[in-house]
Amino acid sequence: MDGILTLVGFGPNGWGDEIASGVLVTVSLALATVPFGLALGFAIALAKLSGDRYLKLSADIFTTIFRGLPELLTLFLVFYGAQIAIQRILAAMGHTGGIELNAFGAGMVALGVVFAAYASEVFVSAFRAIPRGQYEGAEALGLGRWRTMRHVILPQLIRIALPGLSNLWLILLKETSLVSVIGLADIVRQTGIAARVSREAFLFYSIACLLYLILAMLSSIAFNRIEKRVATPGMTR
Amino acid sequence: MSETRYIAAEPAPAIVGNTWTAARVLGLVLLAFWILCGLGIVAFLVASWNPGLIQRYGPNYVSGLWVTIKLVVVSVLLGAILSVPIAMGRDTSNRLVRGFSYGYVYFFRGTPLLAQTFLIYYGLGSFRPQLEAVGLWTFFRDAWYCALFAFTLNTSAYQAEILRGAIASVSRGQWEAASALGLSRLQTIRKIIAPQAMMVALRPYVNEIILLLKGSAIVAIITVFDLMGETRRAYARTFDFQTYIWAALIYLALVELLRIGTEKAEARLTRHLQRR
Numbered sequence: 001m002d003g004i005l006t007l008v009g010f011g012p013n014g015w016g017d018e019i020a021s022g023v024l025v026t027v028s029l030a031l032a033t034v035p036f037g038l039a040l041g042f043a044i045a046l047a048k049l050s051g052d053r054y055l056k057l058s059a060d061i062f063t064t065i066f067r068g069l070p071e072l073l074t075l076f077l078v079f080y081g082a083q084i085a086i087q088r089i090l091a092a093m094g095h096t097g098g099i100e101l102n103a104f105g106a107g108m109v110a111l112g113v114v115f116a117a118y119a120s121e122v123f124v125s126a127f128r129a130i131p132r133g134q135y136e137g138a139e140a141l142g143l144g145r146w147r148t149m150r151h152v153i154l155p156q157l158i159r160i161a162l163p164g165l166s167n168l169w170l171i172l173l174k175e176t177s178l179v180s181v182i183g184l185a186d187i188v189r190q191t192g193i194a195a196r197v198s199r200e201a202f203l204f205y206s207i208a209c210l211l212y213l214i215l216a217m218l219s220s221i222a223f224n225r226i227e228k229r230v231a232t233p234g235m236t237r
Numbered sequence: 238m239s240e241t242r243y244i245a246a247e248p249a250p251a252i253v254g255n256t257w258t259a260a261r262v263l264g265l266v267l268l269a270f271w272i273l274c275g276l277g278i279v280a281f282l283v284a285s286w287n288p289g290l291i292q293r294y295g296p297n298y299v300s301g302l303w304v305t306i307k308l309v310v311v312s313v314l315l316g317a318i319l320s321v322p323i324a325m326g327r328d329t330s331n332r333l334v335r336g337f338s339y340g341y342v343y344f345f346r347g348t349p350l351l352a353q354t355f356l357i358y359y360g361l362g363s364f365r366p367q368l369e370a371v372g373l374w375t376f377f378r379d380a381w382y383c384a385l386f387a388f389t390l391n392t393s394a395y396q397a398e399i400l401r402g403a404i405a406s407v408s409r410g411q412w413e414a415a416s417a418l419g420l421s422r423l424q425t426i427r428k429i430i431a432p433q434a435m436m437v438a439l440r441p442y443v444n445e446i447i448l449l450l451k452g453s454a455i456v457a458i459i460t461v462f463d464l465m466g467e468t469r470r471a472y473a474r475t476f477d478f479q480t481y482i483w484a485a486l487i488y489l490a491l492v493e494l495l496r497i498g499t500e501k502a503e504a505r506l507t508r509h510l511q512r513r
Binding site for chain 2: 068077084202
C-alpha cells in the first residue's frame with residue numbers, strides 16, 4: 001500500500017505530477033478544439049440549410065468524409081499528410097530540411113473537423129426545431145437578418161442544441177486520448193509511461209480511466225449549470 | 238345587372254433578380270474545391286501508381302479488412318447478448334443489481350475505448366500469476382482476444398442503453414393489450430414489443446456499429462493487424478502516403494455501405510407507415 005502511494009504521489013519517485021500535467025494537456029486540447037469545431041460546425045449547418053443545392057452538396061461531402069473516417073486515421077492523415085504537404089511546398093520555395101508538425105496542432109485540426117461534422121447535424125436539427133413563426137415575427141418587427149439571428153434565433157437555438165453539444169463534448173474528451181499515439185503527452189501517454197517504467201500497468205491504466213470518469217462527471221455538472229442558466233423560467237417545449 | 242369583368246389570365250411573373258446569389262457563388266467555389274481535392278487524390282494515386290506495391294501489400298490489406306470486419310461483427314453480436322441482462326439490470330427493483338449495471342454502463346461510456354483496451358491488454362498482465370492459475374492467461378496474452386474482449390464489453394454498455402431506450406419507447410398500453418389478449422411474456426416481447434422497438438432502435442444500433450467500426454482502428458496500437466494495422470505497417474516500410482489514402486477509401490466505403498443498407502432496412506421496417 002505504501003508503495004502504491006509513493007508511485008502515485010507527487011514526490012521524486014511518484015508519477016503524480018507527470019499525470020497531472022497529462023490531465024492539463026487533455027483538458028486544454030479539448031478546450032482548444034471546441035471553439036474551432038463549433039464555429040466550423042455552425043457554418044456547415046448554415047450551408048446545409050441555405051437552400052442552395054451546391055452549397056448543401058459541398059457541406060454534405062464534408063460531413064460524409066469526416067463522419068465516415070476513423071478518428072485515428074483522420075489524425076494520421078492530418079499529421080503525416082500536412083507534414084508532407086508543407087515539406088513539398090517549402091521544397092518548391094527552395095527551403096530544404098525537414099519539418100516537424102506540432103502534435104497538439106494536428107490533434108486540434110483532426111478532432112476539430114470531426115467535431116464540426118457531428119456538431120453541424122446537431123445545429124441543423126436545432127434550426128429545424130425553431131418554428132417558422134419566429135422568423136416571421138422577427139420580420140414583422142422589422143428586424144434585419146443579422147439581428148433576427150442574434151436576438152431571436154440564437155438564444156433558442158442554444159437551448160435546443162445544448163444536450164446534443166454536451167454529448168459531443170464528452171465524446172471529444174474521450175477522443176483526445178488518440179492524440180497520445182502521435183506523441184502528445186496526455187493522460188493516456190503519461191500513465192502509459194508510468195505503467196511501463198513502474199511495471200504497474202493495471203494500477204496506472206485504472207487511474208487513467210478514473211481521471212476520464214472524473215472529467216466526464218465535472219463536465220456533466222458544468223453542463224447542468226449552463227442548461228439551468230440558459231433555460232427560460234416557466235417555459236416548456 | 239352589371240357585367241362582370243374578369244382580369245384576363247396572365248402567366249406567373251418571371252423570377253426577377255440575381256440567380257447568382259452569394260450562397261450560389263460560395264457553393265460553387267466550395268464544390269470546385271472538393272472536385273479539385275478529389276482530382277488531386279486521383280492524380281496522386283495515378284502518379285504514385287506502383288504495381289509492385291499493390292502486389293506486395295494488397296493481400297495484406299484484404300486480410301486486414303477481414304480482421305476488422307471479424308472484430309466488429311463478433312464483438313457486436315457478443316455485445317448484443319451481453320447487453321440484455323445489463324439493460325434488464327438497469328430497471329430491476331434490486332438495488333445492488335441496478336447499481337452494478339449503472340456503474341458498468343457509466344464506466345464503459347465514460348472512458349475512452351483506447352484506455353479500456355490498454356487496461357485489459359497491458360493492465361491484466363499485472364495479474365499474470367493469478368490468470369495462469371485459473372488458465373485464462375493464454376486468452377489474455379493474445380492481443381486479438383484482448384481487443385475482442387474490450388470491444389465486447391464496451392459495445393454491450395452502449396447497446397444496453399439503446400435497448401433500454403427502445404423498449405421504453407413502446408407505450409405501456411401495448412403491454413397491457415397483449416396481456417389482455419392472453420399472450421405470454423415471451424410472445425408479447427417477440428410479437429408485439431420487439432418489432433416496434435426495432436423501428437426506434439435501428440438507427441442507434443447502426444450508429445453504434447459505425448462507431449465501433451471506426452473505433453476498431455485503435456487495435457492497431459496493440460499490435461493487432463487489422464486494416465489500420467496493415468496500413469501502418471505498409472507506411473512504416475515504404476513511407477508512401479498512398480497507403481493511408483487507400484485505407485481511408487476502404488473505411489469510407491464500408492461506412493457508406495452500412496448507411497445505405499440501414500436506409501433500405503428502415504424503409505422495410507416502417508413500410509406500413511409510409512404514405513403513397
